[in-house]
Amino acid sequence: MPSIDPERLLADLRTLRGIGAHGRGVVRPAFSAADMQARRWIARRYEEAGLEATIDGVGNVLGRSRNPGKALLVGSHSDTQPTGGWLDGALGVIYALEVVRALASDDATRVLAADAVSFQDEESRFVGCLGSRSLTGTLTPDIERGAVDRDGVTLADALRQAGLQGAPRLRVAPGRHAGFLEAHIEQGPHLDDAGMRIGVVTGIVGLRGMRFVFRGQQNHAGTTMMARRRDAATALYELAHRINQEFPKAAAERSVWTMGRARIEPNATSIVPGYAELDLQFRDASEAPLEAFEAIALRLVAEMNARGGVGIEVARARAPIPPTRMDEGLQEHIAAAAARHAPGKWQRMPSGAFHDAGIVAERIPSAMLFIPSIGGISHDFAEDSRDEDIVLGCQVLADAAAAILTAANARG
Amino acid sequence: MPSIDPERLLADLRTLRGIGAHGRGVVRPAFSAADMQARRWIARRYEEAGLEATIDGVGNVLGRSRNPGKALLVGSHSDTQPTGGWLDGALGVIYALEVVRALASDDATRVLAADAVSFQDEESRFVGCLGSRSLTGTLTPDIERGAVDRDGVTLADALRQAGLQGAPRLRVAPGRHAGFLEAHIEQGPHLDDAGMRIGVVTGIVGLRGMRFVFRGQQNHAGTTMMARRRDAATALYELAHRINQEFPKAAAERSVWTMGRARIEPNATSIVPGYAELDLQFRDASEAPLEAFEAIALRLVAEMNARGGVGIEVARARAPIPPTRMDEGLQEHIAAAAARHAPGKWQRMPSGAFHDAGIVAERIPSAMLFIPSIGGISHDFAEDSRDEDIVLGCQVLADAAAAILTAANARG
Numbered sequence: 001m002p003s004i005d006p007e008r009l010l011a012d013l014r015t016l017r018g019i020g021a022h023g024r025g026v027v028r029p030a031f032s033a034a035d036m037q038a039r040r041w042i043a044r045r046y047e048e049a050g051l052e053a054t055i056d057g058v059g060n061v062l063g064r065s066r067n068p069g070k071a072l073l074v075g076s077h078s079d080t081q082p083t084g085g086w087l088d089g090a091l092g093v094i095y096a097l098e099v100v101r102a103l104a105s106d107d108a109t110r111v112l113a114a115d116a117v118s119f120q121d122e123e124s125r126f127v128g129c130l131g132s133r134s135l136t137g138t139l140t141p142d143i144e145r146g147a148v149d150r151d152g153v154t155l156a157d158a159l160r161q162a163g164l165q166g167a168p169r170l171r172v173a174p175g176r177h178a179g180f181l182e183a184h185i186e187q188g189p190h191l192d193d194a195g196m197r198i199g200v201v202t203g204i205v206g207l208r209g210m211r212f213v214f215r216g217q218q219n220h221a222g223t224t225m226m227a228r229r230r231d232a233a234t235a236l237y238e239l240a241h242r243i244n245q246e247f248p249k250a251a252a253e254r255s256v257w258t259m260g261r262a263r264i265e266p267n268a269t270s271i272v273p274g275y276a277e278l279d280l281q282f283r284d285a286s287e288a289p290l291e292a293f294e295a296i297a298l299r300l301v302a303e304m305n306a307r308g309g310v311g312i313e314v315a316r317a318r319a320p321i322p323p324t325r326m327d328e329g330l331q332e333h334i335a336a337a338a339a340r341h342a343p344g345k346w347q348r349m350p351s352g353a354f355h356d357a358g359i360v361a362e363r364i365p366s367a368m369l370f371i372p373s374i375g376g377i378s379h380d381f382a383e384d385s386r387d388e389d390i391v392l393g394c395q396v397l398a399d400a401a402a403a404i405l406t407a408a409n410a411r412g
Numbered sequence: 413m414p415s416i417d418p419e420r421l422l423a424d425l426r427t428l429r430g431i432g433a434h435g436r437g438v439v440r441p442a443f444s445a446a447d448m449q450a451r452r453w454i455a456r457r458y459e460e461a462g463l464e465a466t467i468d469g470v471g472n473v474l475g476r477s478r479n480p481g482k483a484l485l486v487g488s489h490s491d492t493q494p495t496g497g498w499l500d501g502a503l504g505v506i507y508a509l510e511v512v513r514a515l516a517s518d519d520a521t522r523v524l525a526a527d528a529v530s531f532q533d534e535e536s537r538f539v540g541c542l543g544s545r546s547l548t549g550t551l552t553p554d555i556e557r558g559a560v561d562r563d564g565v566t567l568a569d570a571l572r573q574a575g576l577q578g579a580p581r582l583r584v585a586p587g588r589h590a591g592f593l594e595a596h597i598e599q600g601p602h603l604d605d606a607g608m609r610i611g612v613v614t615g616i617v618g619l620r621g622m623r624f625v626f627r628g629q630q631n632h633a634g635t636t637m638m639a640r641r642r643d644a645a646t647a648l649y650e651l652a653h654r655i656n657q658e659f660p661k662a663a664a665e666r667s668v669w670t671m672g673r674a675r676i677e678p679n680a681t682s683i684v685p686g687y688a689e690l691d692l693q694f695r696d697a698s699e700a701p702l703e704a705f706e707a708i709a710l711r712l713v714a715e716m717n718a719r720g721g722v723g724i725e726v727a728r729a730r731a732p733i734p735p736t737r738m739d740e741g742l743q744e745h746i747a748a749a750a751a752r753h754a755p756g757k758w759q760r761m762p763s764g765a766f767h768d769a770g771i772v773a774e775r776i777p778s779a780m781l782f783i784p785s786i787g788g789i790s791h792d793f794a795e796d797s798r799d800e801d802i803v804l805g806c807q808v809l810a811d812a813a814a815a816i817l818t819a820a821n822a823r824g
Contacts, residue, residue, distance in 0.1 A: 188635030205634065209681065220790060221670040222617065222695055223600030223764035226663070233671055234656055240649035251638070258633040259645055261681045262674060269621065269673045269691040279681040283634055352635035378632060 002102035002109050002398045006391040009098045012045065013390070016078065016094060017086040025381025026086050030079040030121035030130070031059060031158040038078050042093065042118050049100045051116060057169035058139075059120035059162060060131040063100070065113035070408040072401055073172070073180040073364065074099055075117030077131065077356060084123070085185075085383020087390075091371070092183040093118045095394045102398045103405075112405040115177070119356045126155040132356035136363040137171050172364065178408035179330050180366040182357040183397050185385055189376025190349060197389055198338040198346035198396055199370030200331055204358040205254070205283040205350055206323035208290050209316065210297055212239060216310040218266070218274030232276035233264050235310035240278055242300050247282070250292035254350060257282035257293060285323050285350040324358045330367035330404060337399035338369075341392060353378075369397055414514035414521050414810045418803040421510045424457065425802070428490065428506060429498040437793025438498050442491040442533035442542070443471060443570040450490050454505065454530050461512045463528060469581035470551075471532035471574060472543040475512070477525035482820040484813055485584070485592040485776065486511055487529035489543065489768060496535070497597075497795020499802075503783070504595040505530045507806045514810045515817075524817040527589070531768045538567040544768035548775040549583050584776065590820035591742050592778040594769040595809050597797055601788025602761060609801055610750040610758035610808055611782030612743055616770040617666070617695040617762055618735035620702050621728065622709055624651060628722040630678070630686030644688035645676045647722035652690055654712050659694070662704035666762060669694035669705060697735050697762040736770045742779035742816060749811035750781075754804060765790075781809055 019041065020026050020034030028034040039061050046053035046063030053063045061078070065071055076092025096116035103109040119131030126147040133139035147155040159165055186192075191199050216230035240259050247257050258281045265275040282293045301312045331348070338346035349370070357366045371393035374384045431453065432438050432446030440446040451473045458465035458475030465475045473490070477483055488504025508528035515521040531543030538559040545551035559567040571577055598604075603611050628642035652671050659669050670693050677687040694705045713724045743760070750758035761782070769778045783805035786796045 186635070187632060188637075189640065207634070220599060220765065221668065221672060221693060222619070222766070223598070223788065223790070224668070225600075225666065226660075226668055228601065231670075231672075233652075233674065237649050237652035237656065237671070240645075241653035244646055244649065248638075254637060256633065256636070256638055258643070258682070258684055259649070260633060260643075260676070260683050260685050261679050262645065262676055263679075264672070264674055267673050267675075269693055270670070271672050272670055273672050281633060281681055353632065354634070376635065378635070 002106040002402050004098050004102045004394045004398050008101070009094060009391065009394050010387060012094045012097060013090065016041070016090050020080070023381055024086070026080050026084050027082065028078070028080040028084065029082055030123065030125040031162045035079050036162050039118065042078060045097055046116055049097060050104055051100060054170060055167065057164055057167040058131055058134045058159070059164060060135055060170060061118040062135070062170050063116040065115050067111055067113035069113050070178045070405065071113035071115050071176050072405050073115045073117060073177050074401060075119065076182050076184060077119040077122035079121055079123050079125070081123050081379050083381060085378055085380055087185045087383060087385055088187065088378055089122060091185055091390065095183045095397050098394050099398045099401050103402060109402045112402065112409070114401055114405065122356055125149045126158065129356050129359045132359040134169050135172055136360055138359065138362060177364045179327060179404055180357060180360045180364045181330065181369070181397060181401060182355060182366070183369045183371070183393055184355060185373045185378065185383070186370040187353050187373055187378035191370060191372035192374060192376060194347070196345055196347050197342045197372060197392055199349045200335045200338060200346060201326050201351050201368035201370060202331065202348050203285045203326055203350050204324040204355060205285045205352055206287065206290055206321050207281065207283045207354065208294060208320040209279065209281045210294070211315045212278045212280065212301065213313040213315065214276040214310050216274050219272040221270045221272050224272055229272055230309045231272050232310055233273040235304060235312060236262060236264070236276040236278050239300055239304060239312065243280065243297060246296045246300065247293055250289060250296060252284050252286060252289045254352065255282065255284045255289045256352065283352065287323060321354065321358065324361050326357070326361070326367045327365035330365055333400040333403045334367055334369050334396065336403065337396040340399065341396050369393060414518040414814050416510050416514045416806045416810050420513070421506060421803065421806050422799060424509060425502065425506045428453070428502050432492070435793055436498070438492050438496050439494065440490070440492040440496065441494055442535065442537040443574045447491050448574050451530065454490060457509055458528055461509060462516055463512060466582060467579065469576055469579040470543055470546045470571070471576055472547055472582060473530040474547070474582050475528040477527050479523055479525040481525050482590045482817065483525035483527050483588050484817050485527045485529060485589045486813060487531065488594050488596060489531040489534035491533055491535050491537070493535050493791050495793060497790055497792060499597045499795060499797055500599065500790055501534060503597055503802065507595045507809050510806050511810045511813050515814060521814045524814065524821070526813055526817065534768055537561045538570065541768050541771045544771040546581050547584055548772055550771065550774060589776045591739060591816055592769060592772045592776045593742065593781070593809060593813060594767060594778070595781045595805055596767060597785045597790065597795070598782040599765045599785055599790035603782060603784035604786060604788060606759065608757055608759050609754045609784060609804055611761045612747045612750060612758060613738050613763050613780035613782060614743065614760050615697045615738055615762050616736040616766060617697045617764050618699065618702055618733050619693065619695045619766065620706060620732040621691065621693045622706070623727045624690045624692065624713065625725040625727065626688040626722050628686050631684040633682045633684050636684055641684055642721045643684050644722055645685040647716060647724060648674060648676070648688040648690050651712055651716060651724065655692065655709060658708045658712065659705055662701060662708060664696055664698060664701045666764065667694065667696045667701045668764065695764060699735060733766065733770065736773045738769070738773070738779045739777035742777055745812040745815045746779055746781050746808065748815065749808040752811065753808050781805060
């Protein structure tokens with residue numbers, strides 16, 4: 001089995017952290033100067049590790065193995081949230097580099113073909129998972145057209161400014177890969193709370209969104225009697241509270257739902273609001289609770305609309321993401337490596353956050369490995385993990401990669 | 413009894429409407445060029461009606477009668493909402509002018525002393541009821557200090573720009589007035605709905621405000637399990653809905669409550685909110701329902717705080733306005749005149765909106781007369797009343813003024 005080099009791994013993670021560093025955090029959004037600098041550095045490291053490195057037309061860094069046979073794709077993303085942590089994405093990118101180096105330095109695994117990748121714009125500056133969509137061929141012109149960041153910059157302008165306008169967009173070669181492995185910090189508290197060190201991801205939760213639009217009648221808050229009011233905010237408060245009362249009855253163990261955005265017009269203390277909006281988002285690893293939640297929300301809206309007064313319309317807020325199951329065979333290889341290096345300290349678990357693996361899984365069997373996030377904190381400068389967990393996770397990934405490739409090439 | 417001149421009344425109302433006209437509405441906020449132009453025009457009309465007219469240091473236009481004896485103060489305000497209707501305030505200002513002229517043209521009432529007033533900034537550009545507060549001596553430096561409009565202009569700058577910085581601020585002479593009469597459009601639908609033409613106002617509703625501040629913990633909407641969340645918006649929706657369920661049990665016939673303003677931070681679909689605010693405002697003509705509402709809100713907050721999770725703090729959002737009773741004797745005179753001119757078509761009623769009479773009543777016995785607002789619409793360009801109601805209301809007011817002054821001077 002290959003042995004990773006803990007010092008080399010941690011040193012590379014810290015170098016990458018230095019590109020776009022802000023205090024303890026990192027500001028390296030997709031296509032920013034820091035992001036492109038990081039991608040050029042990653043490409044050089046890939047070459048030093050013996051890979052054939054390319055930055056493609058959407059900014060993906062792909063390092064292709066020169067070895068023949070079935071290959072394994074390993075990686076994550078190196079772009080960050082606008083105020084991001086140092087490990088979100090970066091961990092999996094440097095793990096991939098180290099796995100390639102570890103495989104190459106062991107006689108038994110030197111012949112295996114591991115490709116490394118750093119995807120672009122997983123964090124949705126323009127298009128969430130832009131890079132993995134592009135590499136796997138599911139990025140449509142429809143998705144790309146009209147993509148702007150929150151400052152109004154278009155994706156096309158960002159590509160031009162990053163010097164990528166002429167570069168070809170790479171696609172994974174059909175049949176080349178036995179699988180895709182993505183390692184990531186958990187971004188939640190489960191592993192840390194339970195004292196576990198490795199999570200073998202069983203699936204990525206699905207997500208649906210609904211937007212409720214409430215149309216009432218704006219009025220004077222002193223002279224309009226209660227019986228005559230058509231108060232959009234009153235309807236919003238009722239629907240939101242009833243959803244929070246009804247959803248637990250249909251929830252699975254890890255179902256979550258959030259109503260984090262509301263808009264009330266004109267939002268003045270002394271005016272009966274005539275218009276309001278409420279966003280509802282819900283996630284689960286299975287379709288059944290998602291179906292049940294949607295049915296409950298629609299039933300509550302129908303009940304309230306039947307009463308009259310405020311009219312409630314329902315719109316799908318975004319394209320639903322179906323739950324994704326991680327490949328069972330790949331999971332077994334990660335689980336076996338975890339059991340070897342962290343006996344009793346690993347568990348299977350779904351991912352509550354979305355990842356590139358959720359995109360890649362549509363085309364290539366995929367699996368994920370989590371290491372603990374201290375305090376469950378992520379998308380924040382304070383995001384961190386313990387060095388010993390970082391090192392352990394990479395060794396488990398390297399073992400799993402070697403086992404997967406050995407098995408695939410024995411079959412193949 | 414004096415007779416008003418309907419044509420003169422309507423002509424003056426239309427002339428005033430033309431100053432700051434925007435389509436069917438009027439834009440004449442306090443201290444704007446249009447507002448000051450209107451005040452100079454009103455002052456000239458006062459002089460023409462035989463009054464001694466002054467624009468004082470806060471912009472009030474006061475027209476003092478030259479007659480001896482007990483006087484009656486009559487008037488309203490000529491400033492408007494940022495996008496106001498043509499009758500809100502203006503009606504009562506021109507009524508006062510016409511009442512003075514009607515009294516002067518009748519031998520029986522020529523000797524009576526009616527003062528006319530147009531108060532400044534009733535509509536709260538800087539300080540709600542600034543003018544009536546100043547004239548009655550309840551405007552404190554505390555209230556005035558730091559007064560800015562929503563564009564950040566200070567009251568002091570507005571006074572300077574209007575050329576009022578040197579002008580003395582007038583005060584009502586103690587003992588001069590037997591009462592204050594303010595006529596106004598209803599700004600609500602009650603008279604129009606009931607087919608009534610005159611409202612004799614029994615009191616101005618009191619108003620209290622509370623601001624609820626919810627402190628939870630901002631978190632990732634995918635990875636933070638429901639049991640672990642401290643979602644500020646969830647608590648806001650619950651409290652608001654429970655208030656809407658509980659308040660009807662303590663409400664009087666015309667109690668109203670409004671939660672027209674909510675703020676959720678960071679107000680993003682995919683983030684569990686850590687902070688929220690909710691404003692609650694409630695009004696009634698009596699203190700008892702106001703006390704009951706406040707107690708219910710505090711009990712609900714205490715129950716929710718006892719459960720833990722999100723912490724809710726309660727702040728008084730503004731100084732409470734106690735309910736104001738209109739003077740019984742003055743009401744009787746208005747009622748008698750209404751019964752004479754509109755038998756079966758008048759009613760007693762509280763005012764759900766606040767008015768200068770609520771300020772003046774602290775120092776001088778006060779009463780109000782309402783005419784119907786078509787469709788109850790106000791604070792809107794579409795605000796309107798029928799000409800025949802406008803004429804009727806002024807005649808009732810003139811009769812009441814004559815009777816009040818005659819009685820006051822007979823008592824002596």
